[in-house]
Amino acid sequence: MAYQRGTQKYVLISMLFTKLLRVKHEREDGWLTELVSMNYDDEPFNCVHTYLVSINPGMVRANHYHKIKEEWIAPASGKLELCLENVISGEKDKLILDTHAKGYEMIYIPPFVAHAVKNNWGHEASLIVFSKNPEDKEDTVSYKVTI
Secondary structure: OEEEEOOEEEEEOOOOOEEEOOOOEEEOOEEEEEOOOOOOOOOOOOOOEEEEEEEOOOOEEEEEEEOOOOEEEEEEEOEEEEEEEEOOOOOEEEEEEEOOOOOOOOEEEOOOEEEEEEOOOOOOEEEEEEEOOOOOOOOEEEOOOOO
């Protein structure tokens, strides 16, 4: 049974759960889908926006910074290299996000810090990006982070 609510379609499978449909944006470097967003009226979250991002082996995602948006990056699977550059001060840093490491780290990225994520390993890897703001094309500035 399918029905429309607001701008989102629901597919009711049974009385046990509801599938919430999302668009999967596929590219050569991987794919991205919104998980939770204040743009949807199908979930109880109203102050968080999230993406699930996959990165194919050898590919780089992001290469941008935001003027307003803050982001929290959480590795979901695999191992990724995160390269960061403050576009104002020029300060740079690199770190490895690895879901197989003994500890687990989530990374906070403030505005004006350019970021690029590279998958240097042989398997698809993924991460979840959290923010308080939905995507705003005018707030996202392309920036080639040195990897």
